Each structure stands twice: as structure tokens, then as C-alpha cells.
Amino acid sequence: MIKVLTGNKAAANGVRLARPDVVAMYPITPQTPLAEELAHFHAEGQMDCEMVEVEGEHTAMSTIMGACVAGGRVFTATSSWGLAYMNEALMYCAGLRVPAVMVDVTRETPSMRGVGGGRQDIMSIRDSGWIQIEPETCQEILDSVLMAYRLAEDPDILLPVVVAYDGFYLSHLSERVDIPDQADVDRFLAPVKNSPRPNLVSGRNLHFSPSIDGQPFAEFRYKTLQAMERVKTKIEQIEGEFAAIFGRSYGGMVDTYRAEDAEIVILTAGSCAGTARVVIDQAREDGLKVGLARIRMFRPFPREKLCQVLDGKKMVAVIDRSICLGWNCGHLFMETKAVLSDMAKPPRMLDFIDGLANTDITSDHIEKALAVAAAALKGKETAETNWLIWD
Amino acid sequence: MGEIRLHGRGGQGTVIAAEMLANAFVLGGKYASVFPSFGVERRGSAVMAFARYGETPIREHTRVYRPDILLMLDQSLTENPTYYEGFRHGGIIIANTKHEENIAGLSLNQKVLATVDATRIAVEETGSAVTNTCMLGAFARGTGLVRLDDLKKAMALYFKGEVLAKNLRVLERGYEELKVTTFTPQLAAPAAQLAAAVELTIAPPKDTNPFPAAWSDVDKKMITVQTGEWRFRRPELHKASCRLCGWCSVYCPAGCMQLGEDGYYHPDLAYCKGCGVCVNECPAQALKMTAEEVI
Ligand code: SF4
Ligand code: SF4
Numbered sequence: 001m002i003k004v005l006t007g008n009k010a011a012a013n014g015v016r017l018a019r020p021d022v023v024a025m026y027p028i029t030p031q032t033p034l035a036e037e038l039a040h041f042h043a044e045g046q047m048d049c050e051m052v053e054v055e056g057e058h059t060a061m062s063t064i065m066g067a068c069v070a071g072g073r074v075f076t077a078t079s080s081w082g083l084a085y086m087n088e089a090l091m092y093c094a095g096l097r098v099p100a101v102m103v104d105v106t107r108e109t110p111s112m113r114g115v116g117g118g119r120q121d122i123m124s125i126r127d128s129g130w131i132q133i134e135p136e137t138c139q140e141i142l143d144s145v146l147m148a149y150r151l152a153e154d155p156d157i158l159l160p161v162v163v164a165y166d167g168f169y170l171s172h173l174s175e176r177v178d179i180p181d182q183a184d185v186d187r188f189l190a191p192v193k194n195s196p197r198p199n200l201v202s203g204r205n206l207h208f209s210p211s212i213d214g215q216p217f218a219e220f221r222y223k224t225l226q227a228m229e230r231v232k233t234k235i236e237q238i239e240g241e242f243a244a245i246f247g248r249s250y251g252g253m254v255d256t257y258r259a260e261d262a263e264i265v266i267l268t269a270g271s272c273a274g275t276a277r278v279v280i281d282q283a284r285e286d287g288l289k290v291g292l293a294r295i296r297m298f299r300p301f302p303r304e305k306l307c308q309v310l311d312g313k314k315m316v317a318v319i320d321r322s323i324c325l326g327w328n329c330g331h332l333f334m335e336t337k338a339v340l341s342d343m344a345k346p347p348r349m350l351d352f353i354d355g356l357a358n359t360d361i362t363s364d365h366i367e368k369a370l371a372v373a374a375a376a377l378k379g380k381e382t383a384e385t386n387w388l389i390w391d
Numbered sequence: 392m393g394e395i396r397l398h399g400r401g402g403q404g405t406v407i408a409a410e411m412l413a414n415a416f417v418l419g420g421k422y423a424s425v426f427p428s429f430g431v432e433r434r435g436s437a438v439m440a441f442a443r444y445g446e447t448p449i450r451e452h453t454r455v456y457r458p459d460i461l462l463m464l465d466q467s468l469t470e471n472p473t474y475y476e477g478f479r480h481g482g483i484i485i486a487n488t489k490h491e492e493n494i495a496g497l498s499l500n501q502k503v504l505a506t507v508d509a510t511r512i513a514v515e516e517t518g519s520a521v522t523n524t525c526m527l528g529a530f531a532r533g534t535g536l537v538r539l540d541d542l543k544k545a546m547a548l549y550f551k552g553e554v555l556a557k558n559l560r561v562l563e564r565g566y567e568e569l570k571v572t573t574f575t576p577q578l579a580a581p582a583a584q585l586a587a588a589v590e591l592t593i594a595p596p597k598d599t600n601p602f603p604a605a606w607s608d609v610d611k612k613m614i615t616v617q618t619g620e621w622r623f624r625r626p627e628l629h630k631a632s633c634r635l636c637g638w639c640s641v642y643c644p645a646g647c648m649q650l651g652e653d654g655y656y657h658p659d660l661a662y663c664k665g666c667g668v669c670v671n672e673c674p675a676q677a678l679k680m681t682a683e684e685v686i
Contacts, residue, residue, distance in 0.1 A: 004414045004423070117429075136452075168429045169452050174410050175424040176417050176448070271452035278450050358429060362453050 005177040007170035010138040011077070011103050011163070012037035013177075014145030016047050017185040018101075021072035021192070024052035024063040028082040029115045030167040031105040035077060057082040061089035061102075068098045069208055071199035073149065073192040076100070079167060080107035080121045087125070093160050094129030096209070097224060099152035099197065100160040101145065102130075106270075106321075107167040108357050116358030117167035119270065119322040122298075123331050129224060131161040131231055132299035134269045138175045140250055141165050143242065146180075149189050150238045155196050156230050164298075166271040166321075168358060173271070180246055188245050228300045235297060253302035254309055255294040258284065262291030264373050265310060265347070267336060268319040269295040272354075272361035276319070279366040290370060295332060306339050313347040317373040319366065319388075321355040329353075329385045350376060354388035361388075392445035393536075394455045398474050399464030401436045401621070404523035407549060408464065409440035411527060414545035415537040416444045424449040436621040437468060444536065462530055463487060464522050466510055475499055481576040485533045487522050491570065505533035505571040512564045517557045524558040528565025539566055618645055622665030624680045626658055632677035639669035639678060 005013065011034050015023070023042070027035045042051045050067070054060045057078050064074035078086060083104055093100055108118040122132065131151060135141045141163065148161040165171065200206050212220070236252045243249040257277050259265055266276050273294040283290045293309050293316075295302065310316055320330020327334045333351035340346035352369040355361040365388040376382045395412070399405030406427040416423035421444055428439040441455040457477045463469045463486040470493050478484070480500040487509035488494065495504060509525035524546065531539050543559055550558055626639075639656050640648035647662035648669055658669070670678040 002417065004410065004417050004425075137448075166452075169426070172429065173424060173426040173452060174413050176422055274450035274452045360454050362456065363451065364456075 001179045001181075003177055003179055004174050005138055005142075005179075006033065006172055006174050007135075007138045007141050007165055008034035008105065008172070009037050010142040010177050011145055011165070012041065013179050014142040015075050015103075016041050017180060017182060018073065018075075018146060018149050018189055019186075019191065020047075020049050020075045020101075022050045022052065022064055022067035023047075023075045024054050024060040024067075025075075025077050026054055026057050026060050026082060028057075028079045030107060030117070030171045031077050031079040031082070031103070033171070034103065034105065038075075057086035058089050061086040061093060061100075064100050065089065065093045065096070065098050068093075068100050069096075069200050071193065071195075071201075073153070074100050075102070077103035077105070079105040080109045080115075083121050084109060084124065090125060090130065090160075091128050095224075097129075097158045097227070098160060099158050101148045101152055102160065102162045103145070104162050104164040105167045105171045106164050114357055116356070117169055117171075117321075118356045118358070119164070119166070119331075120356075122162070122164040123322045123324075125162070126299055126331070129159060129228070130299060131157075131159050131228070131297070133161065133163045133297055134295065135163065135165050135170070136250075136255070136271060136273045136294060136296075138170065138173060138177050139248070141170065142177060142179070143246070143248060143250070146185060146189055147235070147238055147242055150241075151231065151234060153192065153195050153197065154234055154238075157227050157234055158197060159224070159227055159231070169271040169355075169360075184245050188242060231297075231300050232302070232304065250296055251294075252305065253295075253297040253300075254305045255292075255296050256309055257292040257294070259291030259293055259309060261289060263289040263314045264370065264377070265291050265293050265313050265316050266319065266366065266370070267293045267295065267310075267316050267332060268321075269298065269332060270321065272319060272321070272366070275361060275363050276366050279363050279370065283367075283370055288370070288374065298335075301335055301339075303339050303342060306336060307342050310336075310339070310347055311343045312345045315373050315377050316347045316349045317369050318349060318351045319355075319361065319369060320351060320353050321361070323353060323356070333385070348376070349384075350382065351385040352388050353385065356389060359389050392443055392447075392449065392451075393459045394457065395442040395444070395460040395462060396455045396458040397440040397442065397462045397464065398468050399438055399440075399523070400468070400623070401438050402521075403464050404521050405438050405464055406440050408462075408523035408527055409442050411523075411542065411545040411549060412442055412530065412537065413444075414548060415527075415531075415541040418541040418544055419537055421446060422448050424451075426454075428454070437465075437474075458482065460530075460534060461485070462526055464509070464526050469494055470497075472497055481578050483534055485526065485529050485569075487526055487529075491572070495572075500576045501574055502576050503533060503571060503573055505529060505569050507565055507569045509565060512568065513561055516561045516564065524561045525565035528562040528567075529569045532566045532569045533571060539563070617661055618664040619659075619661045622660075622663060622683060624665045624667070624682050625660065625663060626665075626667070626669050626678045627681045628655060628657065629677050629679065630655055632675045634675045634677070636674065639673050642668050642672040644668055 025035045041047045060076045068074045106119045109121045133144045135144045144163045152161045318333040324334045329351045409425040413423040413425040423444040425442045443449045459482045461484045469486045469488045481502045483503040485505045491506040507529045509522035645662045647659040651657045
């Protein structure tokens, strides 16, 4: 069914269609409309689940973790300080390999008073063991929530997944969304009770915490690391199945656009990739060989795929919506730079910081980044890290 | 792809109007996207919403800076040139006003200027000055881009019963009573080629950051929000009833009710946001909310 939905409502529809058993959330801007929509679905009887009203995010995460190890399919959503507040529980969740699914509506965290969008919050948990998917459109938000459950609950993976989408620029953007039929979703995502994963059941003594040290603990971590690596092939397989049923796919871990013959590649993530596509089309008309690489999955980081996409390119212009304090650049830049040494012919890289604290990543800004990248290719000297926010 | 910017005040349903518009486009088989401006907007403050429509999916996820169409929901905004910033020459302006000539006088180089007294229509039909549905009717007629029927279907997603019935009437009157004037605009020169042709480096930031540290001198560098701009009504004091208890100043959430030289409490109108808390709390009923004349 075609509807006009905000990113938050698209996410809520994805959750509804996934038929979770337990949902626990605490509202926080810009996630609140998602929490409201789920409460609305529940009140109308459209969701057959426990809706737990919690007093904070730490409890929200603890609640769904408990429900998940008892065999349930679970959901929570948060943003910014809420994510920070649930940090202890979410580390625990990933550490135990509990296949929970969460939405983070990204927002600045260290700001003095604002509630601006930005991707700083989600970067704080990048090495926690959560798989991280970053959609570009409202449709992709809905679809990613469905794929997130398949990924999390897969017996080869068993890791929690966070779908992190841009606060305001996606959460409050309304666009045309195709809401899948429940029957099709049921074909894609089977009821969780058939899952072969280990669950707490009565009558059986199971220990719900790896309070172990030394080698057994190290082995547990080793296996967790291996599971994270397996995500790279698993996502392709799951997305293939998704495409066969729903006719939509998003390029696996790295989505590319006109990148094949490009000399300059704009590398970014999230909602601004859409604007970048428009700028790329324009630049192509002006005779500039430009393409896009959109990091769709940030954890695990798509090392191998990025090597394929970027090897032999002349320049990568990264647009970052978060800053990596201590590296004088943004996170996408820092992590992509780490991949260069895997390449036979690594490109040069420039970083462009934009979109912090709700500032807009405009087409003018992206054009400017492109201009600087083109000038640098011609030998003009420029800083490695540039800020696009001020004109 | 076309770009629309909506201007209104908080509480006039600007964002919902934009959403209904997007629904109408989609019902008509087109693509559309919409999002609101975000910030410290409150009831009464000037707000914007950005909309795009087209035959293919809308990819831009950014505000609208160069609108082809402006939809002005609030009369008091229509004569301020700042709200027309970036308007494309040869575009369409649809405005809620009785004074079309004042917009025509702004030299905006529009192709179409369409006006309707939406405030009056809204008050007559619904008893409140919420103009959004009236202006949607005006949009349908002034641009020809969406069908009135699709707007009606879109409205039914947001309203029910009597509210819907009244607003459908408002929508139709917006459509019927719109006054459309066409012009021969002077078209702007085509946009320069992409800046990529230009050699460029990025300038360092201007030193405007008010917060070199969180404890910097607020008097000199703090950014203030003039909450008085949100106000559409103000408290007025009836001195004879006032007991000088100071309760109003204690309760004022803006901290702007202060003792004046005349020995009475008065709001600092630069910050009084017109919330009415003081009126509610005054034990002597010495304060009364009155409508603003001009904002
Ligand atoms: S209306 Fe009264 S309480 Fe509200 S801001 Fe103005 S003075 Fe303060
Ligand atoms: S609360 Fe009322 S009576 Fe008391 S000082 Fe204010 S206006 Fe006067």
C-alpha cells in the first residue's frame, strides 16, 4: 500500500510488520513520533505485543534484553542522550549476543542546549558489537528494520542490530512509502518461535551472563568477531531474498551510483546521499566524472567492498556528519582511510565536515566539496579536513 | 522537480498543510516529499515547511532555498521581503492577503500572484483563523498541480466528522475565491555551471562562535532568542486591581515580568511570549490577555 510517511512512521510500520513480542521505549526528540506511532498501533490492536512503559532508556534496553533471551522478538528506539543513558545495558546486550533490534534516530549528543540532528550519538557505540545499518530514505528505513530482524536472529550471526537514521532530515521527512503486505513480510521473516537460538526455558539451568575470565572469555569474543565478519556475506543473501519478494534492494553494504567510471567519488552515509546524487547528475552534465559510494552498513565496516569500489579512483571526497575528536576528521574519513592500505592503487582523500547540530547538507555545500576535490586533483593545495558548515 | 516553500506561524497548521499537499501529489500519481523547519518554534512563531514534487522519486534531503512556488499562510508575513528570499524568477506566489498590491510592489518577478482573504474565510466557516486548508484550495487553483479531489481525500486522512466537513468548505472557498493575476516576468540568467569548474579552497570559520567555553561571558557573546517574536497576544494590566503581590513575576516562565518605574509589574515585550501564565496566576485578576495589533 502506497502512503506518505515520515521516517519515524516508516520505522514504526516496519516494526509492526515484524510482529515483535515485546516493545519497550522511552520517548526522546527526534524519536518521539516513532514511540507515539507504535503506542498508537498497539492501542488500536494492530500489534499483539507487550508494550512496556519504562522510566528510562537503561530499563528499556534491559527489558527487551530479558525478553529476547526468553525467546521473544523485541524492539526499542532512542536517540542521543537516551542512547548514552542505555549504554551499560546495550554493551551488555551486544556482549551477550542477544539478537535485539533497535532504532537510533541520530542526534548530536555533546551540544550545550540543542536537539540538532547529527551522527555523533551513534558513533559512540561503533565498537560495541551492534551491527549498524544507515538508511537513506523512508522506504529504506522500513525495509532495513525488516532485514535487521533477519540478520540479528540468523543462527550464524546472533548479534543485535541498530538501524540508525538521520534525526529530522529523515525522521521528520514525509515521502512516498510502499508498505508491504503482512503476508509477504511473514514469508520473509518467519515467526521467532521457530528460531533455533538458545533460549531461557523453565526446567533447564542456563546461565545468562558470560561471567567468565581468561581463555573461555577470549574464545567467546573470538567467536563474536567471526560472527561480525559473517554479516558481510549474510547481508547480501538476506537482501537478495528481500529483493525477490519485494522488488527492492540497496546495494548490500555499500550502495554506489555512477561510480564505475568515476574519477572522484563522493563517499557519505544517510540522507545526504540523496542530495549528492542530484549534484552528481549535474556535475556529469558539466563533464566531471563523479560518482557516489554510500556506506549503508557501518558495522561491520565494509572493508573489502570499499576496496573494490574505490581502488584506482583518483579522489575520494568524504562528507561526514560527525567528528572524530583526536583524529582531526570525521568518522567516515578515518575509517575509510584505514582501508587505503588494502588497495593496490589507493585514491587521495579529502574530508568535508557538514550537517552538525542540524545544519543542512545543501546541494551548494556538496558542489563546493566537489569543487575543492577537483581543484586538489589539479594540484591546488587544500586542507585535508574542511568544514562546509559556514559559507 | 519543483520546489515549494510554505510560510506560516506555529499553530496555523503549516506543517500539516505541507503533509496534506504531499499526500495529494502522491494520490495524483506523482512523487512528493515534505519536511518542516526545525528549531525553537512555538505557537505564534514564524515557521516554514519545504515541499518538492515530481514525476520521479525525490532524492534531495535538504531545505528548499530556491522555491518555484511560495505559499504564504499568514497575512502578517506577506509584506516582509525576507520570506521571499531565493524565490525563482517566473515562479508562483499564493498568499493569504487582502492587499495584493503590497506583494506586487516587492518586485519579485513572479509569473503568477494569486491572493485570497483566507483569514476571513477560515473565521467565517470555522470560527478560528487557521488558514491552512483554505490555502491548499488556493494552491490547487493557482498552480493547477494538484486536483481538488485529491486534496479532499488527503484531508480525510487528517480530519474527521464535523471538522472535516467545515474544512472541506474552507478548501472549496479558497479555490473559488482566489484572485489570480498573471505577469510577464523578467527571467533570470541561467545558473552558472557547477562550481566544480572553479578552483576553490575552503575558508576558515568566521570567529562568531559564542561559546569558546561554556562559561564565556554571556552578556557579550550569548546568542539570545527574542521570544517576544512568538507573541500574538499580550498581558495588559489593570492598575486599579493590582495588589503588587509580584506573583506574576514569580510565575512568568520567561522571567520577563519586571517592576517598572511606575511601581507596577510590566512584561518586557522583547521576551514576553504571550503565554498567559501571568494572567492565569494573578490572584487579583488584574491582568488580561489582549490580541496584538501588529506583529
Ligand atoms: S504572557 Fe505573562 S507569563 Fe507569559 S511571557 Fe508574557 S509576561 Fe511572562
Ligand atoms: S500577580 Fe496580579 S496582583 Fe500580583 S503584582 Fe502581578 S498583576 Fe499585580
